[in-house]
Amino acid sequence: MWNIFNPRLSYSQIYLTPYIKPAEKHQKTALKKRPKLEIITYKKDSIMRNMGLRKYPWLITILGLIFFWKILINPGKMIYWSFSDITLYHSPMKFIIHRAFNTQGTVPLWNPYIFGGTSLAANPQAGLFYPLNIFFLLSSPDQLFGYLAVLHIILGGLAMYFLARNIGLEKYPSFISALVFMFSGQLISYIYEGHFIFLNAVWIPLAFLAYDKAIINQDIKYASITGAILALQLFSGGIQLVFYTVILLFLWTLYNMKKKGLYILAVALLIFLGLSAIQAVPTYELLENSRRGIGFSDPMSYSQPLSHIIGLVMPYFYGNIFQYWGGGDFLGIFGYAGIIPLVIAAFSLCARKNRYVRFFIFLSIFAIVLAFGGPLREVIYRLPGFNSFRAHGRILLLHTFSISILAGFGSKELVRRIRVGGARGDALKICFALSIFLLAYILVYYKYTKLAMEKDLLLNIFLFYFLILSFVLAATVFSKYPHKTRLFKAVLVLLIIYNLWLYGMPLINVGDPATIYRGNELLDFLSANAGSNRVYATNYHDLPQQITMRRGIQSLGGVLEPFILNRYSTFMEAAGNYTFEGVSNSIPPWQVYSQRKTYPVASLLGLLNTRYVVTRYPLNNPDFPLAERFNSTYVYENLRFLPRAFVVHDAVYASDGSEALSLIQTMDPASVVVLETDIWLKLAPPIYNETVTIFSYTPNEIVVHANLSNPGVLVLSEMWYPGWKAYDNGRETDVLRADYTLRGVYLDEGPHEVRFIYRPASLKFGALVSVVTLLLIFYIGREALQLRG
Structure with a gap:
């Protein structure tokens, strides 16, 4: 038995190495043969070990590149869907950032082009502090979105691979986990919809990997790394996924019941808050000034209806992007991790004594209940944190994450059963159970009368059973030939790829930016005539x-x-x-x-x-x-439009915003300004014609030249917002809230150069906290290295 317990032998060798059974325990011939057999095996293992360490990460990378072939062979085009958030929101946002950086030499912190002006620095979706977004400053942004998707999906696959390796899975099962995660329906559907949630999601495996090490080793170094990864999640443009990731880490802490587990979690969260302060503090300020800060009257809006649970096994049950009839918005392959991976994950029940298997089974059920769970979901969504978001179907990412890990454990058990010829019966039982669930669901919800809908439903049923039967056939055939395990592994990979690519690859499309953003006669007219007016x-x-x-x-x-x-x-x-x-x-x-x-x-x-x-x-x-x-x-x-900057010499004072809004609607804003201040200003009517001109206008700075005959209030038709500073002839002066939502500055008679600059104190404070936290991390790392030395 020395051969089996040799620490140099891998899991696969224990089962694949030919075993010579001795006639007797102490038979000399058997003892002579075993060392020779072990030496040959070890030499092969040394080669395979070195190859395996590189083989699977390379395969993950290559498969990721193949999946996105449309992007790679069309370098001049952008990833495209007509209603994608990338098309409608992220691309124009990155375009104005790129333009400002290359024409003005600065990164815009304010966006003057929509909603009368809004903060870019405070908006996490702008991603100003996400390190990889630096490429948008240097290159044309439209084409970069596709490459960003390719990079992050491959990164997500590699992260899942190394996470699976860390929790005890061998290379092949870890590879299976990586495939399921990186090509899962939910990640790919987010790319299709242009939601930057796919950027947030790929950091979940790395966050869990670092945190698991922190919990096991009680090491604040790994806790700090966890906090840094959470900060990257926030910087990439998502708050909701950070919240779900923290929920994941909290559940893992409770599950492990370590005395210092909550301490480790607290350290990770403190590091996260410190590093992300440069984004979090301005975002909190924006939240307090936005309607979203009031909260949602219905936090369950945009969440998954219970009837869509069928999408976990049959994603196009209610139609597709071109013909959808399921009610609400098309959710497509939302939450779909593949039927083959789901069947493989079921085999992980054979290893249910493993603490990771038990936890991820629970996590999968937990996510499904929150996404579809009826009355219980209604209670949970009213809890602090949950009531700050809508579209809680996104928590199914934790289900996808769990199924990916469970598929790795399941593939390990499946291959083991193939070796002993016992996989056929288990595969049939699992597939039979899924078939019963599907048929029962169809009987309950079969309300389809249109022929097209029936055809679509029948096609989905056919694909479901085709994939199921393909898996059963493979398990049956290879159970009879256990020595063909390597071939079965390859077939299993192909089945998973076919299953996930069948639904995911059609969602990756490209388009020509020149055509997409071509415009029309209306926009040509406004470009020529609107000038700097809104x-x-x-x-x-x-x-x-x-x-x-x-x-x-x-x-x-x-x-x-x-x-x-x-x-x-x-x-x-x-x-x-x-x-x-x-x-x-x-x-x-x-x-x-x-x-x-x-x-x-x-x-x-x-x-x-x-x-x-x-x-x-x-x-x-x-x-x-x-x-x-x-x-x-x-x-x-509009014959009553006013210039962007003008001066008034009369003011009325309101006690609050409601009164100010009422007063505006009863007065002439060209001659009277409504102020919300306790300080009464000394104003006088003009003696001669006064001049007010905008000398320069950039996102971060507006310079106004004015010459007044008597004291007045300069009204700038820009949104009042904390962080805007005003300097009158070089001296800082108060920015008044004028006419309910605009900026105003009190000016004496005479010439003035008024400089409005966006320098939010929230950004400065957040940056200071982030720098201090970063220095603290370097200190912790240095101390850890010294202790190790």
Whole structure:
């Protein structure tokens, strides 16, 4: 038995090495043969060990490149879907950052092109502090999104591989875990939808790997690494996935029941908060000033309906992206980790005594219950933290993560059973159970009458059973030939790849940026005539921000913005002449324009420097003469629009925002400013014509030249927001909240150069905390190295 317990032998050798059974325990011939056999095996093992260490990571990389072949063979094109967040939001955002950096030599911290202006530095979706986003500064951003997806999916696969190796799996099972995770339906669907959640998700395996080491070794070094990985998650543009990752680490801490487990978690979270402060502090400030900071009236909105649980085994049960009939939004392969990986993961039950297997079975069930779990879900979603987010179906990423690990353990057990010829019966039992579940579901929900729907359903059933039968056939055949284990491993990999690529690869498409962002006659007209003035559309689809931002057109509207300023949203309800209760990511909310016509108020839009209004119906308002018409789209000029900067010499004072908004609607904003301050200003009417001009305008700085005959208030039609500083002839002065949502500065008579600069104290404080935390990590690392030495 010395051969079996030799520490140099791998798991595969124990089962694959031919065993010579001696006739008697002390038979000399047997003793002579064993050392010779062991020596030959060890030489082979040495070669395979070195090859195996490199083979699977290379395979993961190569398969990742093959999967994204459309991106790699089209270097001039971008990853594309017409309603993708990349197309509509991230690409124009990265475009203006790239343009500002290359034309002005600075990174813009403020975005003046949508919603009347909003903070870029405070918006985590902008990803200003994510290290890999530096490439967007240096190269054309459109093409980089595809390469970013390729890089992160491969990174996610490698991270899962090394995590599986760390928790005790051999190379092949770890490779299986990597394949399931990196090509899982949820990760690929996020790329298709353009959600940067796929950037956050690939860091989950590394976070768990570092934290597991911290728990086992009670080592704050690994706890610090965990905190750094969580910070990278936040920097990549996601808060919700960070929250779910922390939930994962907390559950793992409780499961291990270590005395110092909570201490390790506390260290990791402190490091995370410290490193991420440069983003977290400005984001918190933005949250406090946004409508989202009020909270969601229904945190369960955009979550998974219970009926969509069938998507875990049959992703296109309710149709596809072109023909969807399942109710709500198309969720597609959301949460789908593959039917073959699911069957393989079921074999991990044979190793249920393993603490990792037990935990990930629990975690998978936990995620499914939260995503689909009815009454229990309703209770949990009201808890602190959970009630700050919507679309809690995203927690299925923890299910995908769990199934990936369990598939690794399951493949290990499956291969072992193939060797002893016992896999066929187990495979049949598992597949039979899945088939019963599917048939029962179809009987309960079979309400389909249209022929196209029936065909789509039948096609999905066919694919389901084709994959199931392929697996059963492979298990049956190779159970009869246990010496063909290597071939079975290859077949199993091919089945997994076929299963996941069948659903995932069609979602990866590319398009030509020149065609995607081409524009139309309406946008050409506004580019030529709007100048530096703003525009507004009663339907934001008429002014697509992905094109207006590229052309430098400043719009009052926008879409897909998670943090719209609360006062701005309220002001736009009055200016747009609509009401909306709740949180929306667009102006005007789609729930408004899709249900009724709205007739905007000229004076309030004019206060925001709005020169043109775009509608799909006549306004019949003398303040809005028709300027141009393009088919069914009307362009009206606002006769009451005010310049971006102007001076008034009369003020009224409001006790709060509600009173200020009411006063604005009853006064002429061109002659009276509404202020919310306890300091009464000394104002006097002008003696002669005064001049106010914008000398320079950049995202981070606006310079205004003014010459006043008497004291007045300079009103700048830009959003009031903490962090904007004003300097009058070089001296800092207060930025007043003017007309409910704008900026104002008190000026004496005479010439003035007023410089508005965006220098948020929240960003400075956050940066200081992050630097101090980084120095602390270096200190901890140095001390650890000295102790090791």
